[in-house]
Amino acid sequence: MTFTSWQFAVFAALVFIAYYLPPLRRFQVQLLVVASLLFYGYGQPELLPLLALAVGGTYFFLVFALSDRRWLPVGIIFNLGLLAFFKYKFLFLDSHAPIVTGIPAIDFLLKLPLPIGISFFVFHNISLLVDLTGGKKAPPPGLADVFLYIIFFPQLVAGPITRAAMFMPQIQPKRFSDIPLVEAAKWILVGFFFKLYVANNLNEMTSYMDFPFYETLQTQDRWLLIVLYGFQIYADFFGYSAIAIGLAQLFGYRLPINFDLPYTSASFSEFWTRWHISLSNWLRTYLYIPLGGNRLGKFRTYLNLMIVMGLGGLWHGAGLSYLAWGFMHGMLLVIERPFLGVLKSVNSTGFRAVRIAVVFMCVTMLWIFFRLPNFDHALGYLAGLFTPGTNPNPPKLYRDLALLYCLPVIIQHLRAGELMERRLASWEPYFYGALGALAYLEAGPATAFIYFQF
Amino acid sequence: MKKQLASLVWLVKSGLSALLVMLACGLATARFGDGLPLPSTQTRDTTLVTFDRYVHQPVPDVILVGSSMAFRLKEEYFATPRLRNLAIAGGSPVTGLAIVASRSALPKLVLVETNVMSRAIDEALVTTYSAGSKGRSSFLRPVKTLIAAYENWLHAQPSRAQLAQAFSDLLRQPPSNFDNRVYVDRALQQMNSENPAAVSTPNVKALEKLVDVLEQRGAHVLLFEMPYSEELEGSRYATVTRKLVHGAFPDAGHWLTLDFVRDDLRWADGVHVDERSGLIVARAIDHAIAPYLAASR
Numbered sequence: 001m002t003f004t005s006w007q008f009a010v011f012a013a014l015v016f017i018a019y020y021l022p023p024l025r026r027f028q029v030q031l032l033v034v035a036s037l038l039f040y041g042y043g044q045p046e047l048l049p050l051l052a053l054a055v056g057g058t059y060f061f062l063v064f065a066l067s068d069r070r071w072l073p074v075g076i077i078f079n080l081g082l083l084a085f086f087k088y089k090f091l092f093l094d095s096h097a098p099i100v101t102g103i104p105a106i107d108f109l110l111k112l113p114l115p116i117g118i119s120f121f122v123f124h125n126i127s128l129l130v131d132l133t134g135g136k137k138a139p140p141p142g143l144a145d146v147f148l149y150i151i152f153f154p155q156l157v158a159g160p161i162t163r164a165a166m167f168m169p170q171i172q173p174k175r176f177s178d179i180p181l182v183e184a185a186k187w188i189l190v191g192f193f194f195k196l197y198v199a200n201n202l203n204e205m206t207s208y209m210d211f212p213f214y215e216t217l218q219t220q221d222r223w224l225l226i227v228l229y230g231f232q233i234y235a236d237f238f239g240y241s242a243i244a245i246g247l248a249q250l251f252g253y254r255l256p257i258n259f260d261l262p263y264t265s266a267s268f269s270e271f272w273t274r275w276h277i278s279l280s281n282w283l284r285t286y287l288y289i290p291l292g293g294n295r296l297g298k299f300r301t302y303l304n305l306m307i308v309m310g311l312g313g314l315w316h317g318a319g320l321s322y323l324a325w326g327f328m329h330g331m332l333l334v335i336e337r338p339f340l341g342v343l344k345s346v347n348s349t350g351f352r353a354v355r356i357a358v359v360f361m362c363v364t365m366l367w368i369f370f371r372l373p374n375f376d377h378a379l380g381y382l383a384g385l386f387t388p389g390t391n392p393n394p395p396k397l398y399r400d401l402a403l404l405y406c407l408p409v410i411i412q413h414l415r416a417g418e419l420m421e422r423r424l425a426s427w428e429p430y431f432y433g434a435l436g437a438l439a440y441l442e443a444g445p446a447t448a449f450i451y452f453q454f
Numbered sequence: 455m456k457k458q459l460a461s462l463v464w465l466v467k468s469g470l471s472a473l474l475v476m477l478a479c480g481l482a483t484a485r486f487g488d489g490l491p492l493p494s495t496q497t498r499d500t501t502l503v504t505f506d507r508y509v510h511q512p513v514p515d516v517i518l519v520g521s522s523m524a525f526r527l528k529e530e531y532f533a534t535p536r537l538r539n540l541a542i543a544g545g546s547p548v549t550g551l552a553i554v555a556s557r558s559a560l561p562k563l564v565l566v567e568t569n570v571m572s573r574a575i576d577e578a579l580v581t582t583y584s585a586g587s588k589g590r591s592s593f594l595r596p597v598k599t600l601i602a603a604y605e606n607w608l609h610a611q612p613s614r615a616q617l618a619q620a621f622s623d624l625l626r627q628p629p630s631n632f633d634n635r636v637y638v639d640r641a642l643q644q645m646n647s648e649n650p651a652a653v654s655t656p657n658v659k660a661l662e663k664l665v666d667v668l669e670q671r672g673a674h675v676l677l678f679e680m681p682y683s684e685e686l687e688g689s690r691y692a693t694v695t696r697k698l699v700h701g702a703f704p705d706a707g708h709w710l711t712l713d714f715v716r717d718d719l720r721w722a723d724g725v726h727v728d729e730r731s732g733l734i735v736a737r738a739i740d741h742a743i744a745p746y747l748a749a750s751r
Contacts, residue, residue, distance in 0.1 A: 181461035185468065204499070212640070216722075392632050393722055393729055398493045401601045429464045433471030441479055442597050445498075 001042040003243045004195060004446060011039065016250055020176040028174060029144045032251060036153040040117075047115045054082055054118075055150050058125040063140045065133045075129045083122045086115055088318040117157035119315055123282055124150045124161065130286060131164040145171050154247040158240055158451040160258040160278035163285070167253070174252030187246030189432045193439040194408065195239030200444030201405045202232035208395060209368075211377040218389040221397050222381065229371050230364035231406045234262065236450045237276070256281075261413050263363075266355040267340060268332045271363060279315075283308050302337070306330040316370070321378050325369035332362060370450075479594040492598045493605055501525070501542050505553070505583045513559040514538040516743065519550030520567025523680040526726050530617055531736035534743065546573035548657050549580060551664045556584035560673040562750045563743060565710065566661070568677050568699045569692070571654040624730050630720045638685050638724035645689035654695055658702050665703075674746055677703055678710040680735065683721040712738040 001008045015035040018024055024031060041048045061075030089110060101107055128149060132141070149167050206229045208217055217225070241258035248255045256278050265271035272280045284293075288308045294301040306327065313326015336343075343355065365382070372378040420428060494500040508514075516534055518524060520541035529539050538561075540550040547566050552575055554564060612620065665675045677699065682692055703709070712735065719731040727735060 177455070177458055181458070182464045185465060189468075212637070212723075215637075390632065391722060392630055398601060398605070400604060401493055401598070404597050404601065429467035430471040433468035433473075434475050436468070437472040437475035437479075438596070441476070441593050442595050 001039055002448060003240065003247075004192070007042070008039075011035070011042075012247065012250075019174075019251060025173060029142075029148050029171060032152060033144055033147045036148070036151040036156060039153040040151065040156060044113070044116065047112070050082075050086075050112070050115055051121070051151065054079070054121060054125060055147055058128060058150070059140075059143055059146050062129055062132060062146070065129060066137065066140050069133055072129055072133050076126055079122045079125045079129075083118060086112070086118055090114075091318050120159050120161060121150050121156065123279075124164070126286060127161070127282065128164040128168075132168070141168060152248070152253065154244040154251075154253075155255055158237075158244075158449060159276075160241055160244060160255050161282050162255055162278065163282070166256065170253050178252060180249055184246045184249035186432055187242045187249065189436045189439070191239045191242030191244075191246060193239070193435045194235040194242065195449070196439040196443035198235035198405055198408050199232050199239055199450075200447055201442070202228050202235065202402070202444070203447050204444055205397060205402055205405075206232055206371065208397070209371050209381065211372065211374065211380070213395075214381050214384060216389075216391040216394055217384075218391075218394045219385065219387065221394065222384050222389070224397065224399065224402065226364050226368060226385070228402055228406065229367050230263070230360070231409045233367055233370065233450055234259070235409055240449045240451060261415070263360050263409075263413050264356060265359050266352050267343065268329065268336050268359060268362070269340065271359055272329075272333075275363075279312070283312055287311065302334045305333045305337075309333065317373060319373045320375040321369040321373045324375065324378075325366055328366055328369075476593065479596060482594040486594075492595065492602045498543065501540075501545070504529075504538065504540060505579070508538050508540060508553075509583055513557070514561050515747065516563045516565065517550075517554055517561045518565040518567070518739075519554065520547045520565075520680070521545060521570035521573070523569045523726060524567035526680075526729075526732045527736045527739070528732065531621070531733045533737070533740045534747070541567060542576070542579075544573075545576055545579070546570065546657060548574075548660050548664065549576040551661065551668070552580045553583045555664050555667050555671075556580065558585055560668065560671055562674060563746055564668055564673050564675045565739065565743070566665070566675060566677045567680055568661070569680050569682070569695065571657045571661070571695050571699060572648075572650040572691075574653075574657065575660060621733055624733060627730065629718055629730065630728055632720065632722065632728070634683075634720075634722060634724055637722070638683055641724040642685055642689055645686060645691035648691060649694060650691050651694050651698065654698055658698050661699075662702050665708075674750065675708070676710040676743070676746070677708055678712060678739070678742075680727065681712075681714075681716065681719055683719075683724040684716075686724050710739070710742050712742055714738040 001011060015031070019028055019031055037048060037051075040051055057078055058075060061071050061078060064071035065075055093110060101110070128146065132138070145168065148171060149162075149164060152167075155162060206225055208214060208221075209225050209229060214222060214225075238259045245255045245257070258276060258278050260274040260277065262271055262275035265274050288304055291304045291307060292300055293304060296304075307330075309326045309330030310323060311326065313322045313324070313329070316322045316325075365385075368381050369375075369378045372381055420431065424431070492499070492503065494503060508517075514536040516537040518527065518537065518539045518541060522541070522543040522545075524539065524541035524547075525543040527539055527541070529537060540553070541547070542549055547568060547570070551564070551566060554560065668675050679696065681687075682689075686692060714734050714737075718734055720728045721731070722728050
């Protein structure tokens, strides 16, 4: 069930109404857990036992780790094992082969598809284990609370990755009068607008980036498409995160902001404080800092950056393209690090604009590895950026239309939202209403959220 | 309480403005129609625009259905007036035929390109355009309409005379010398790797049924094959499909014989004809269907 389907609209409305009914107030947590299980099991009911195993297993290790911290690494390994098994098994076996081992139970497990959202709920599990066993000894939280933290439906399949230390204290009775209705509506409307209008329409154009279609393009259109894909992936994931944040607010929970105008970043390190912030924070807290961070000298810092970014790349998918994407981002971080001080000392708007353009182009070019997970195809596309197209009848791309589809992202990055809040506040409801209508009228053909595949 | 009331006022204002925008777009469509061809970002868009026109305009004399191979034959290439090409890029001829068969009024002649029979019928498309349906949303799409108006202003549609001149210039040029070897090799490998018999058989059966229905209702149905490049003509996919369809329609009277000089044709990727070759094939179709149209008058 995706956020943009009518089934989800009905589901969310029913859960919302039931959630605030006075007789059910005592069962709000349980209601959200059941709703989240329904949400998850709607498309893939056969994966519900896996979800239960992941959460139940994590709870089991949490209870033990709270009395003896030696159980903590066991719990982490359990979760990483789940992630590794489901995400990376297809690196070693052919998913189309009718028989893998000949043992039905094992073959059944090996043939299970990638559980949607596994990368996200496994990170939640690890956060739960680390955060709750890190401080002074406390009684274990209730099983329902743990379930809610891990499988809360707005964030279950693609985040934002919420830290347990941030979410668990929010679990308490909620009242309708406490809902920030306007704020939630704004998040949801903007989210739908970015997904339906920007991302889905741009997806129509960027489908020419697929192999072998990109070979038919003119060289300048190949460049145009990587820029469009940069806007598309942002609009898609920002849209999803915004809807998730708005939905969570309707149920009384605050999720972390996942994006902060990433394409205004003047350095690669700044980019990672603005793009998929919840993942960056997770990787920094649970991987980079435990590896030593920047406390063990220059060489070790660079190595840590490469390890974290490489693993971050692999977290997105089991493939050489994702690993290369992560390593190349790591390399960019390593290369810029010695010069950051000098770069920041130059106080010039023009220079900052140039830096923003350089970061944007590098980040955008690296998205090719996301768009084309087949490494050879990605390299072919990159090579095509620097060779003239030979097709006598290249497809026509409407650049004016592309500009209008990208415009919301550009306007947002020019900080128009702040202007609206300051000077045009009285027009705000009409503006958001028009945005909602436009999202419906100009919606591109439905496509799954890009981050669902991770 | 006061805060919640202010929130509700905000939501009402927002909802009203959304309704107003929708109403304005709905009224604009009702008043001005939706005849402006919207820009196509994908070949599928072009298909949908063509189907929209088919649903909203009078029934043409000739309808062509097929896959991406016949999709290359633009309607303006044909000298035959009132011909509509409903071939679907990435789709099946059975989808187009099912839509035609579902409508109450039929054309005189239906041409079916049968090269690709391995794709299943697109039920969603059939539902959207079948009898009783008015096609897609009747709301005006403001952004796409704006761009369509701008593009129409920028590149006005050429007149029939201008088109005829452009096509005759194109035909006077020598065939393209574009080196498509890499694409042909890739296509050949792919077309030899799969045996389409199993997936194509039910679609060929569906084709048989639909042809039968259309003929019983008085339409004349003719099948034809788009030419592949020489290397691909003998590929496993092409030969198996040809055998299946000819097995279902053994009567030569069901087949359109196209007369063109094969050496004049070129394929950008070995499968799909280029513009000049599309024009040549379209002219050959014009020539081949002329007696059928004359007989139906």
